[in-house]
Amino acid sequence: MRRAALSATAATPVNAVLGSTAAATTATGLAGCQPGDPADDTATASKPTTRRSFPPDFGWGAATSAYQIEGAAKEDGRGESIWDTFSHAPGRTRNGDTGDVAADHYQRYAEDLDLMRDLGLRSYRFSISWPRIQPDGTGAANQRGLDFYRRLVDGLHERGIAPMATLFHWDLPQSLQDTGGWESRDVAQRFADYAAIVFDTLGDRVPVWLTINEPKTVVQNGYLFGHHAPGRQDPDAAYLVAHHLQLAHGLAVRALRATGGKSRIGPAFNLHPCYPADDSTAAAEAARLYDGYENRLYLDSALTGSYPADVLADLGPDSRMVRAIRDGDLEIISSPIDLLAVQYYTPIYVTASGGTVRRWPTSEAEWQQIYPEGMYDVLTRVTRDYGPIPLTVTENGLPTPDELSADGTVDDDGRVTFLRDHLTAAHRAVAEGVPLESFHVWSLLDNFEWAEGYEQRWGLIYVDYPTQRRVFKRSAHWYRQVIADNAV
Numbered sequence: 001m002r003r004a005a006l007s008a009t010a011a012t013p014v015n016a017v018l019g020s021t022a023a024a025t026t027a028t029g030l031a032g033c034q035p036g037d038p039a040d041d042t043a044t045a046s047k048p049t050t051r052r053s054f055p056p057d058f059g060w061g062a063a064t065s066a067y068q069i070e071g072a073a074k075e076d077g078r079g080e081s082i083w084d085t086f087s088h089a090p091g092r093t094r095n096g097d098t099g100d101v102a103a104d105h106y107q108r109y110a111e112d113l114d115l116m117r118d119l120g121l122r123s124y125r126f127s128i129s130w131p132r133i134q135p136d137g138t139g140a141a142n143q144r145g146l147d148f149y150r151r152l153v154d155g156l157h158e159r160g161i162a163p164m165a166t167l168f169h170w171d172l173p174q175s176l177q178d179t180g181g182w183e184s185r186d187v188a189q190r191f192a193d194y195a196a197i198v199f200d201t202l203g204d205r206v207p208v209w210l211t212i213n214e215p216k217t218v219v220q221n222g223y224l225f226g227h228h229a230p231g232r233q234d235p236d237a238a239y240l241v242a243h244h245l246q247l248a249h250g251l252a253v254r255a256l257r258a259t260g261g262k263s264r265i266g267p268a269f270n271l272h273p274c275y276p277a278d279d280s281t282a283a284a285e286a287a288r289l290y291d292g293y294e295n296r297l298y299l300d301s302a303l304t305g306s307y308p309a310d311v312l313a314d315l316g317p318d319s320r321m322v323r324a325i326r327d328g329d330l331e332i333i334s335s336p337i338d339l340l341a342v343q344y345y346t347p348i349y350v351t352a353s354g355g356t357v358r359r360w361p362t363s364e365a366e367w368q369q370i371y372p373e374g375m376y377d378v379l380t381r382v383t384r385d386y387g388p389i390p391l392t393v394t395e396n397g398l399p400t401p402d403e404l405s406a407d408g409t410v411d412d413d414g415r416v417t418f419l420r421d422h423l424t425a426a427h428r429a430v431a432e433g434v435p436l437e438s439f440h441v442w443s444l445l446d447n448f449e450w451a452e453g454y455e456q457r458w459g460l461i462y463v464d465y466p467t468q469r470r471v472f473k474r475s476a477h478w479y480r481q482v483i484a485d486n487a488v
């Protein structure tokens with residue numbers, strides 16, 4: 001049966017089922033309010049009664065990714081990515097939208113840097129386009145591509161904003177896809193080669209590097225559901241891809257260590273707390289296995305050097321993933337990291353049969369249940385289960401029906417409430433000892449939202465696509481005050 005779970009970045013049916021042939025025998029490791037608990041009523045309180053101060057050096061930030069904002073798809077030697085191919089294929093994206101222009105950040109990066117400064121950001125998390133650096137995914141670097149990111153990083157430093165760069169946010173060079181993509185073990189090594197080029201160019205100018213963004217979303221949306229690039233529906237290939245993505249992460253960590261630089265590095269995982277939908281033992285067992293596919297497959301391998309035994313048993317010894325694991329692979333995957341990037345969007349409630357049910361209101365993205373308490377549960381779970389590794393939240397946000405009013409303003413009150421509630425939950429985790437260093441709103445700008453095209457707006461800053469005019473939304477003004485006060 002197809003093993004699948006909710007994605008953090010695409011519209012997946014809320015009743016998606018994680019098929020399984022075996023179940024774990026312990027309750028889910030993610031603690032939290034169960035449906036019907038009195039504590040549930042406090043989870044979505046719109047406003048805290050007192051201000052909550054964060055640590056003095058807390059890194060307030062916002063996040064973007066290359067294909068979603070840069071545009072300039074054919075400029076300055078950039079090669080084609082799988083998202084260029086996918087978005088140009090009929091019927092793959094809403095309204096046939098593509099990232100050819102997006103928010104035109106490649107041309108307007110200086111203006112966007114000024115907006116970041118005006119917003120008061122202390123940290124900016126962005127991604128580097130692999131096909132902009134190596135058009136075919138291999139060989140010599142494209143100097144014009146490197147120069148763009150050098151200018152971007154220099155501009156951040158000039159404005160007192162710390163760069164946080166992601167090496168891979170889903171835009172695999174199409175040439176590598178043509179040779180097998182992430183199903184090919186060789187692509188993991190090609191990724192390490194690309195990472196080494198970027199490290200040599202930018203080095204310690206980037207204090208924090210993130211390796212792979214949301215490998216789970218590539219696995220689920222790209223290879224199970226097929227509604228992200230490369231658009232496959234092949235469960236056996238999907239988990240082979242998971243292994244190679246984790247291997248690529250480990251090889252990139254080692255590539256950075258080989259430079260002798262002082263930058264920090266870690267992966268970016270989207271984590272979904274998995275709760276039993278009822279009090280039955282069967283639901284607890286199903287939620288435990290679901291959690292294995294959603295979270296432990298990635299956390300355990302990167303942080304403990306082993307894959308979850310229940311997931312491997314469920315996949316079976318003949319699966320392509322299990323057969324692909326070589327001696328030494330998990331040692332590479334678990335190469336010591338300096339921090340873990342956590343991305344939280346939604347909880348998952350798992351039934352005794354392994355299906356899912358909805359417990360909370362959803363956003364415009366139907367897969368996203370709004371449950372701020374899940375932020376607390378995710379952060380405290382990582383610290384409890386894996387020790388006091390430094391954490392950064394690199395994505396948290398939601399789409400709202402934003403419109404530019406006649407007076408030139410955008411009132412996105414729903415986003416303000418969402419962020420306030422999730423930051424309150426994060427603060428509670430910090431107060432209880434979770435080593436959370438920074439928080440990045442998704443997203444800085446309205447952008448190309450993958451299969452949803454330009455239908456959904458996730459940004460703090462409104463983008464009028466016909467003119468590329470930028471406008472601070474109400475949430476941007478609110479967030480600027482949060483940063484200034486260092487409190488929510």
